[in-house]
Amino acid sequence: MNDILRHYARLQLPRYTSYPTAAEFTPSVAVADQRRWLRDLDTTEAVSVYLHVPYCRDLCLYCGCNTKKALRDDVIDNYRQALEREIALVGDALSGPVRIARLHWGGGTPSILGADGLASVMRGLRSRFAFEEGFEHAIELDPRYVTVSLVTGLTELGVNRVSLGVQDVNPLVQAAIGRWQPMQDVETAVTRLRAAGIRNLNFDLIYGLPLQTVASLRKTCEIVAAISPDRIACYGYAHMPRLKANQRRIDENTLPGVEERIDQAAAIAGEFLRRGFVKIGIDHFARPDDSLTRAAMAGRLHRNFQGYTDDARETLIGFGASSISRFGDGYVQNISDVPSYVRAISNGQLAPSRGCRLDAAEKQRARTIESLMCTFQADLDVTAPDLEFCEELSLLQPLVDDGLLRIEGRVVTATDPGRSVVRVIAAAFDPHTRTDPGRFSRAV
Ligand SMILES: C[S@@+](CC[C@H](N)C(=O)[O-])C[C@H]1O[C@@H](n2cnc3c(N)ncnc32)[C@H](O)[C@@H]1O
Numbered sequence: 001m002n003d004i005l006r007h008y009a010r011l012q013l014p015r016y017t018s019y020p021t022a023a024e025f026t027p028s029v030a031v032a033d034q035r036r037w038l039r040d041l042d043t044t045e046a047v048s049v050y051l052h053v054p055y056c057r058d059l060c061l062y063c064g065c066n067t068k069k070a071l072r073d074d075v076i077d078n079y080r081q082a083l084e085r086e087i088a089l090v091g092d093a094l095s096g097p098v099r100i101a102r103l104h105w106g107g108g109t110p111s112i113l114g115a116d117g118l119a120s121v122m123r124g125l126r127s128r129f130a131f132e133e134g135f136e137h138a139i140e141l142d143p144r145y146v147t148v149s150l151v152t153g154l155t156e157l158g159v160n161r162v163s164l165g166v167q168d169v170n171p172l173v174q175a176a177i178g179r180w181q182p183m184q185d186v187e188t189a190v191t192r193l194r195a196a197g198i199r200n201l202n203f204d205l206i207y208g209l210p211l212q213t214v215a216s217l218r219k220t221c222e223i224v225a226a227i228s229p230d231r232i233a234c235y236g237y238a239h240m241p242r243l244k245a246n247q248r249r250i251d252e253n254t255l256p257g258v259e260e261r262i263d264q265a266a267a268i269a270g271e272f273l274r275r276g277f278v279k280i281g282i283d284h285f286a287r288p289d290d291s292l293t294r295a296a297m298a299g300r301l302h303r304n305f306q307g308y309t310d311d312a313r314e315t316l317i318g319f320g321a322s323s324i325s326r327f328g329d330g331y332v333q334n335i336s337d338v339p340s341y342v343r344a345i346s347n348g349q350l351a352p353s354r355g356c357r358l359d360a361a362e363k364q365r366a367r368t369i370e371s372l373m374c375t376f377q378a379d380l381d382v383t384a385p386d387l388e389f390c391e392e393l394s395l396l397q398p399l400v401d402d403g404l405l406r407i408e409g410r411v412v413t414a415t416d417p418g419r420s421v422v423r424v425i426a427a428a429f430d431p432h433t434r435t436d437p438g439r440f441s442r443a444v
């Protein structure tokens with residue numbers, strides 16, 4: 001079985017945080033679509049909001065996020081003002097007051113705005129949107145910059161979930177990825193957040209990084225689990241040097257091969273399962289009593305740009321450079337180049353650059369792929385009743401023959417070994433990926 005898995009794990013495929021993936025967006029979706037989708041929002045339905053801050057104090061060599069090194073504070077402040085202006089522009093485009101049920105700050109390192117900057121953006125949001133009582137308010141933080149004053153500011157803003165980028169605790173790995181982060185920094189950040197009452201903590205880890213081994217990752221898992229986060233996202237390192245200049249500084253000779261990556265992913269899962277975490281989807285772990293686990297158990301798990309979520313809302317409004325908004329009928333992504341985004345917004349214009357419209361067939365493909373990514377199964381009569389999928393099912397036959405997949409009538413189910421390559425199964429339902437493999441990362 002390992003030979004077979006290795007074969008599929010070599011394929012370069014999307015992580016399917018959306019379907020179609022952002023790689024398929026085109027400039028044919030423009031401001032007119034965005035305005036129409038905003039205007040037509042059902043104001044009785046709450047929405048989710050994502051705020052993107054594309055700056056960090058320093059760039060990590062492995063980073064695949066849309067971010068850059070912040071050299072000047074006035075540039076960050078201009079960006080914050082653009083975010084606030086965009087919030088006002090979007091507010092103007094809505095046909096009535098809309099409620100926010102979830103708010104997620106991502107990046108980059110959003111706390112680079114400082115507690116005052118974050119509070120200023122929140123005031124902008126509150127002036128244009130209503131908030132649901134007890135809404136989930138999450139932020140991604142770099143543990144090296146979690147100061148006492150930042151934590152105080154976050155509690156005042158009502159932040160109630162934090163994701164900390166832990167990545168790996170081994171000093172040799174940290175040196176190879178350009179991210180020096182003593183474990184003490186993570187422990188101090190956690191202590192400060194918990195003391196301030198922010199108790200929902202997620203950790204991000206990565207496997208497949210330079211110099212990592214199964215043994216080093218087992219140790220990382222042991223150290224990390226001792227701090228008892230509620231959720232752990234453990235991503236396979238996506239090495240895309242063609243797209244990410246910072247990754248070209250990683251010595252490819254130090255990267256684990258595909259077999260090692262398979263072993264690393266399996267070892268991590270073993271370590272966390274042994275310590276009482278539940279595996280969620282392809283790369284998340286959560287405590288048995290966590291809301292993500294409960295959602296997974298109840299078949300209410302979803303996938304969005306942050307990974308797995310129990311957020312079932314259809315509409316996500318993204319603010320900031322490169323952020324993606326999701327509407328019932330399509331996606332729209334803002335300009336990624338930060339100065340161009342700031343310029344457009346400062347001129348009083350919304351800043352979409354590309355996106356895609358979803359017809360009925362694309363929506364059914366999206367539902368099928370989301371179901372596979374969340375539950376390792378898709379009942380095609382439920383997810384895609386109008387599509388026959390003859391070509392797709394024949395493409396999947398080799399995986400059936402290899403024992404990775406069962407097809408019973410119109411129900412497609414990954415077997416236990418097949419779960420680790422569910423991206424390959426999902427890709428069969430995605431006509432776009434049968435093209436240029438260099439755009440995506442390894443399936444494991
Ligand atoms: C916006 S960052 C998290 C917040 C903060 N900037 C930090 O690094 O602590 C989001 C997460 O994406 C993950 N990530 C970044 N680049 C990646 C890559 N090339 N492959 C896999 N995961 C990656 C990391 O785990 C990182 O914590």
Ligand code: SF4
Binds near residue numbers: 056064065108142
């Ligand atoms: S991993 Fe986090 S801190 Fe490092 S460059 Fe990426 S966004 Fe910035």
